[in-house]
Amino acid sequence: MMSCYLLDTLERLHSHLARVYQIVQPLEDVGQSAPPLVSPKGYFFAEQENLFVFDGECFRETLPQPPPFVLFGVQSCDLTAIAYQDQFFARDPYYQARRQQALLVGIDCVTPCEHGFCASVDAGPGVKAGCADLILHARPEGGWMLMVCSDKGGEAIRGMELDQMDDTELRARDRRIDDCIAAFPDDSHLHRGIAAISQGRVPDQQWQQLGIQCLGCSGCTTLCPTCSCYGTRDLSEDQGDIRRQRFWDSCLYESFQREASQHNPSEEAGERVRRFWTHKFGDNFAKTFGRYGCVGCGRCEQTCPGVIGVHSVMRRIADYAPDDDV
Amino acid sequence: MVSQTTTTICPFCGVGCGLNLHTEDDRLISVTPQLDHPVSRGQLCSKGWSSAYGVDLRGRILHPLIRTPRGFRQASWDEALTTIGEALQQVLNEDGPMAVGIISSARATNEDNYAAQKLARAVLKTNNIDHCARICHSPTVAGLKQTLGSGAMTNSAADIFETDLIVVFGADPTENHAILGGHIMRAHLAGTKLIVVDPRRTRLAKLADMHLQLKPGSNIALINALIKTILDNHWQDSEYIEARCEGLVPLAAAVANAYDGVERTTGIDLETIREMARAYSKASRAMIFYGMGITQYVSGTNNVIALSNLALVCGQIGRPGTGINPLRGQNNVQGACDMGCLPNVYPGYQAVADLAARDKFSHAWKTALPEQPGLTSLGMSKAALDGSFRALILFGEDPVITDPDQNQERLALSKLDLLVVAELTMTDTARMADVVLPAASFAEKSGTFTNCERRVQHVRQALPPPGEARGDWQWLAAIARQLGSDQLDWSDSEAVFREMAALTPSYSAMSYPHIDEHCGLQWPCSAETPDGTAVLHSNSFPIGRARLIPVHPTEIDESADAEYPLLLTTNRLHFHYGCGSMTRKSPLLEREIPPGLLFINPADARDLGILHRAPVGVRSRRGYLETCAMVSEDLPPGLVSMPYHFREAPSNQLTNNAQDPVTKMPELKACAVAVEPLPPGRVPRSMDQLNAEQGGIER
């Protein structure tokens, strides 16, 4: 059972945590309804980073050594995505070097955001206990509920002298989250679309039609909090060193899977679009990761110049869903 | 660790999307779109997303370089400027101001371009100033200036969502202006009718309600037939023509026989022509977008006039959701033109030939100005070949890669006594320079860009210039000082802008704070329209009444024949830009270069025995290159296409230098070639290899 405290102002928590942690606040305003334009994945999985340097004889490690930091005020969709990435990068030393240093402070959403649908994919709007160290919840009557959901979280607020709150408060929080869920717009196209994809019912021709619209901009994969593909390259440095760098890649690029022989199993844009959405909503992925790859943040809808973000795609393929799945 | 976010404008194309640059300790770490930008609304194309790689310090020129017999050596700014100053002075003394000139850059800021033309006119005393619009949209300026009085996009990007019909004529906006192309897709999906006229099956053509796959170079034949259909059926907007246009009678007479042979010339049947004529004339609001499929022909100016005729007879200019809208390529080609980086006009298109305009600038700059009209960039190359043009300052352009007929261009540049090139990285053109100057990138300077919808936007410095690099107007000012002039001694970019705005009527009510307040201002922005103008020509045209001017079809200069049986056209790929000197620094975009660059129809490929991705040689009357073939249904039989960004296989080895008589625009969109398969498994030789092996020009 989580312990729950009353916090009068965010500043108090801020300044307490700042004694140990560098504070990073991805949101302009903690408590705003929309998630930030950019997901927080880059704090752990850097957009460009060095893997090692080879000086002709030895390899030099270039593991990052960040100071302890706190991501202050992360919404449930993004926290669910971090939990997903934690699995994906479980044995990646670069990711883990940053992740180990981080304290996650979640913030519950109580109003739906424009393109979001976390509730439809079990990723919000209330922060799940397993996804954060601390959770904040704005009380309509003023002040904040502060829930502690890990030892690390408990450790972080030690010495703050906060009043404990009782179950009625936690029940009130649940009610407000339920109200928020009820306020999301109709999501039947999502459920039908997911059914169509996970059961492989969308014909190739439909994917090809959608593929025409993909400009290969990489916007969706850059902003998507669960996308984790990367490429590597070796750069020669001035002193003759070779630096291996990895950088975010995008499976929507034509060349993503092109082989040295020029053979390319996904030369067709439709095939790449299909692959992207199968990774987000395919049953195989759900089995591996315990959930779908999409956390409902809606960023791809907002940023796709080709008008094939999540809602647009799901509306176009919803009709392929089996009838009993409405 | 100091993290900062700087809002600025994408440096890659005329859409002018809003970018946030995120820096950490003076290093650019990532780029994100601006959510509240009026055009891009939180979106970017692949070039915008990758712009962090473009300013990466690897490969950047960090110090001035001077050519020696053994290659370049590093020099101080003092030494470089002394060398430039002495050489310029010598040429000026010996051959006068017509022997020197400047080619400025449609990638540079308005401030840089204003400084470049002022250096040419007020200090070097020559009108030899030009920029690359010559190879993109000079026919637009020349054509629309005659018919409407202004050569810019008449409407705004936002109008895409306020129209009933979009006609995309010889343009590939999802590749070249991706975010606008995306807007067109979005509007179309929401019910706006879409007609695409293009020899190639472009992305939009695949989605459109109608695709007219006309034969290259038959634009006027088609447009005249459309106008004839409209007039024959009385679908024109007579009230509008009566009130706002002149010249209907001669136009009607000129199109009277437009059906003769039109199906054969264009490859489009009359029924389709009729359908398009009806759709366009009957739409309550219809918007035309066009691109280089209109301008890059010997008939470029007339093509533009023909389109303007079509829009005018249907009354489709002057209201929201209508208009004739050139899609200009580079991020600031509109601004470079506005700033007077053209041999015949001062800033704001005030004619050099007009005595009053000359007096105005002469008075403002307190110096006598040259009367003699200047040379275009191609004119400078020609004059260099015969020795009458001897010193050139050039920046932000790589004409050796992007100009038609590379071999001529190389020869011309090699004849110069002095070639000064300011660049970010060693381009092919910079390699030919006598002095190379290290330039600052868009992220390292401040100023303004003017996007294709005439929106003047603020570019803000996010990083210090690396090494000894300087912004363009700053080194231009240093050259002026070297020649004993303080004409370019401004305190900062804002001071340049203030001087320019005071002399440029369409910019006169603009200032940096006013631009910031409005997220950019669209010109004309003057006392009458202090917040800018979204739609041009609402009540009247700058020339009073618009002119309908009869134009007749001109055949392309070089048709396919027995020896060169295929027609080659050029295209662009959305993930590359210009000569690729910035975009190719991204490992992702570099990888996106297709395995082959010659796009060919399956039937032609079969006839020639060419397999998908197999090596081929391509020859025209002017040159030869090797690449691999991409077999694609997007090309009709008889037509092949190549993108022009790639130095390995530059299509400009092949293209024709025949020019539009008005603007000297070369015919880049059509020339005759022969394609032959190379032995299977052979790796195509790059241009450098071919040159080394064969001593260049001949195979």
Ligand code: SF4
């Ligand atoms: S697929 Fe789209 S909505 Fe789902 S997590 Fe990724 S960006 Fe968010």
Ligand code: SF4
């Ligand atoms: S955002 Fe849209 S256009 Fe861009 S890569 Fe993703 S699906 Fe393609």
Ligand code: SF4
């Ligand atoms: S559309 Fe043009 S301005 Fe926008 S991101 Fe792409 S290149 Fe930059």
